[in-house]
Amino acid sequence: MPLSMISNGQSVLLTDINWGPKLKKKLQDMGLTPGVEMIVISNDTNGSFILKVRDSRLVLGCSVTQQIMVQSIV
Numbered sequence: 001m002p003l004s005m006i007s008n009g010q011s012v013l014l015t016d017i018n019w020g021p022k023l024k025k026k027l028q029d030m031g032l033t034p035g036v037e038m039i040v041i042s043n044d045t046n047g048s049f050i051l052k053v054r055d056s057r058l059v060l061g062c063s064v065t066q067q068i069m070v071q072s073i074v
Helices: 021-029
Strands: 011-017 037-043 049-053 056-060 068-072
Touching: 011 021
Parallel strands: none
Antiparallel strands: 011 037, 011 068, 037 049, 049 056
């Protein structure tokens, strides 16, 4: 499922990034690689996301989060 559908406080694993090679590389350089655990700190109704990834915080726009595929951690 897309990251954009995940609620505040949920932990997920990144499975894939469905975007072109340039943006995919940029996101991977920011630590978003397959298998990484992410926690959604804030899923703002305006479309911005704050994520905790590898002890860092990232802010992503809604259009980007729609292209990042994740699976829930139970």
